[in-house]
Every structure is written in structure tokens, then in C-alpha cells.
Amino acid sequence: MNNASKPVYLKLRDIISESILDGEYGEGDMLPSVRAFAVEQGANPLTVAKAYQGFQEDGLVTVKRGVGMFVANGAKAKLRDAQRADFIKNVWPPVERQMKRLDIKLDELLENGA
């Protein structure tokens, strides 16, 4: 559900986020250009730009006009913190509620996908 049935620009956002968190793009590295990433992902350059836009607003990437977009200093930690906060505040509560409502124990979950 992370990569299905959700807007393309959000999927692209996720891909970039994961790439930064996983260290594929280190701090100071240049991200793929809008057009290059569009081709790579089979998306429209506009859609990629829209995905990138969120990152600059959050200060995670530095834009050098005419040059490219670069991973900002401290982006990895910042991104991690933000995602942790979002997870704890927005993602986990409904999941926990759902588990209680359906009486799903952690045991039945931890055996599988691991």
C-alpha cells in the first residue's frame, strides 16, 4: 500500500525519502535531475518537480537554479525525525486501534514478513 494506488508524485516522494534514508544519496549529493528522474521512473517531469517541491519546502534539499538539487546538510536526520514523529502521531494510532478492534496480536504479525 506504500507504492500502490496513491498519487505518482507521492510515490516519487517516498522513493526519494527512502533513498536518502538508506544513504543512496548522501548529504551534498546531487539528486537526479527532474527530467532524468522522470525518464527513469516513467513519469512526467512536472510530476517529478512536484515531488521535489515538497523537499525544498521542508529544507531537505538545496536548490541551485540552473544546476540541480542537492541533499541538504542534516537532511537525513531531519527526515528521519520527521518521519518518526509522523509515524507515531498519525500512522500508529489507527493501526493500534484497528488491531485492538480486530483482536490481532503482534505474534501473528512478526512471524511473517520478517
Place this chain on the structure above:
Amino acid sequence: MNNASKPVYLKLRDIISESILDGEYGEGDMLPSVRAFAVEQGANPLTVAKAYQGFQEDGLVTVKRGVGMFVANGAKAKLRDAQRADFIKNVWPPVERQMKRLDIKLDELLENGA
């Protein structure tokens, strides 16, 4: 995130689901009429009808035309099973992946919202 920023008819679906699972509407009980529930939720009767429509397609409610919609026999168990399956197949995997990526332990979660 369960009741925010998602289509109204899906929110209504969730409300009904929870009401059935929690026993507010027992099997055989009549659900609120389309018009009544619309007023109660501040929604449009058409939107409520759209929400109800999914339940009949899944055999969770029995429609008595001209009378009302009633919770079908075995609806609670059926609903529970379906939601459990969906949770395990679609909801939990990305949650678990996210937890691993962000190094979130179950400990920090189980203390809070409980």
C-alpha cells in the same frame, strides 16, 4: 488518518463497519435509513447510499426494499475476517517496513496510546 482526508463515503463506510464490529448494530438490526443517516452525519443521502452500496455487494447487509437495510447473519464475523485479512496483507507490511527503516521499536509505541 482513519477518519481524515479521505472521501466521505469511505468515512461513512468505516463508521458503519465499526458500529457493527462493536455490536452497536447487532445482526438482524436495521441500519439507519439513508436519509436519517445523512442528516445525522451532515452528508448527502446519495453519498450515504453509495457507502451502503458496498456493504450489500459484500453481503454484509440485507436490503428489504421499502423497509430498510438490515445487518446480515454472520456479518460481524465476515466483516472481521475481511478486515483482518486486509490488515495483514495490506496494512501491516508497509507499517513494519517503515518501523524497520526508522528503527522504531514496539516498546516506544505500546506505552503511549494504550
Place this chain on the structure above:
DNA sequence: ATCGCTGTATTATGGCAGTGATGCAGTATG
């Protein structure tokens, strides 16, 4: 039969999000 409730179907409209094509603006390099 009549009245009042039930769900259903039709059609039309407004709003919004996602996507796409084109062109413009800034920068580096030769």
C-alpha cells in the same frame, strides 16, 4: 386505496487533485 416510510436510478453541476505539453529563466562550459 392512500399515506408515509424505505431504497434506487437518472441527470447535471461544481470543486479539486493529478497529470501533461510547452515555454521561460538561470547556470556552467566551450
Place this chain on the structure above:
DNA sequence: CATACTGCATCACTGCCATAATACAGCGAT
């Protein structure tokens, strides 16, 4: 300056969601 790359802005198209007005069809009680 010329070229080729970068990001960015504008416009327009599409589809989904929600709403609305209206009419129809089935059932129960009077």
C-alpha cells in the same frame, strides 16, 4: 555568444468526489 544542461511557471485536460433536484419502486399501517 552558443549550447546544453538545470529548475520553474503557466495553461489546459482528465477523472473522481460530493452535491443536488427529481422521479420511481417496494412495503406497512391506516
